[in-house]
Amino acid sequence: MKKLFLLLTLVSMPVFASSGAHLDEVDIDMSDTASLQRGAGLFVNYCLSCHSAAFMRYNRMAADLQIPEDVVEDNMMFTADRIGGLMKTTMPAKDAKKWFGKTPPDLSLIARSRGPEWIYTYMRSFYLDDNSPSGWNNVLFEKVAMPHVMYSLQGARHAVFKKDEHGREVFDHYEMVKPGSLNEEEFDAAARDLTNFMVYLAEPAQMVRYKLGVYVLIFLAIFFVFAYLLKKEYWKDVH
Numbered sequence: 001m002k003k004l005f006l007l008l009t010l011v012s013m014p015v016f017a018s019s020g021a022h023l024d025e026v027d028i029d030m031s032d033t034a035s036l037q038r039g040a041g042l043f044v045n046y047c048l049s050c051h052s053a054a055f056m057r058y059n060r061m062a063a064d065l066q067i068p069e070d071v072v073e074d075n076m077m078f079t080a081d082r083i084g085g086l087m088k089t090t091m092p093a094k095d096a097k098k099w100f101g102k103t104p105p106d107l108s109l110i111a112r113s114r115g116p117e118w119i120y121t122y123m124r125s126f127y128l129d130d131n132s133p134s135g136w137n138n139v140l141f142e143k144v145a146m147p148h149v150m151y152s153l154q155g156a157r158h159a160v161f162k163k164d165e166h167g168r169e170v171f172d173h174y175e176m177v178k179p180g181s182l183n184e185e186e187f188d189a190a191a192r193d194l195t196n197f198m199v200y201l202a203e204p205a206q207m208v209r210y211k212l213g214v215y216v217l218i219f220l221a222i223f224f225v226f227a228y229l230l231k232k233e234y235w236k237d238v239h
């Protein structure tokens, strides 16, 4: 019992990145198709202009997320001209390097290398910074070269830092400068949808696994009935 209690406390402890920055938990759910669809919408609108997700094809996404192909073709394909095309950015890597100082990395696998909590926290941690070339900085990713692409949704904020006991500057809170079109709760929900989608992106096969798991359970339930009847038949003369 003690061990179980210890395990539970460990599991419920907040997650910390190696840098010591606090990461917020996010509810990832591959069965929430509506959330994945909204996340895909945000991704093609706000991310593909700079980043690729070059392991993913539009028609695969359409099939997995149950989005009709004509909807994808008409509303989601800004960077490819055929539905079987890869989700590549149209921004040349050389120019991106010149403009941002860093080439935006491919995002196909980012949710696996960084983890969903990191992505979720990162997308919600941008703030205005006059000392940064893009005008933006990020509490989780100091001196990040990426601007806050969703500021029209979240709004523009200043970050207020305070000194900790060792005299180091640590993040304290945000102050809203210019509100966006979403309130905090709505923006968190949007960031969750986007993170959910990026987790799908990092391993599309998990959708198949998820569906397969349901079939396996149904099969086991039916098989149980026959196995039980057979057992009864075999043992009926033994007693």
Ligand code: HEC
Pocket (backbone or CB within 6 Å): 042, 043, 046, 047, 048, 049, 050, 051, 100, 102, 103, 104, 105, 107, 110, 114, 119, 122, 143, 144, 145, 146, 147, 149, 150, 194
């Ligand atoms: C205007 C161009 C641009 C857009 C649009 C953009 N990014 Fe970025 N992004 C960058 C650049 C440049 C970097 C590299 C930052 C660095 O290394 O300092 C980056 C880095 C990242 C990273 C960190 C990668 C890592 O681990 O080093 C993530 C995650 C990310 N972007 C996600 C997104 C998502 C999600 C969107 C859409 C909501 C998006 N980006 C839209 C330019 C962009």
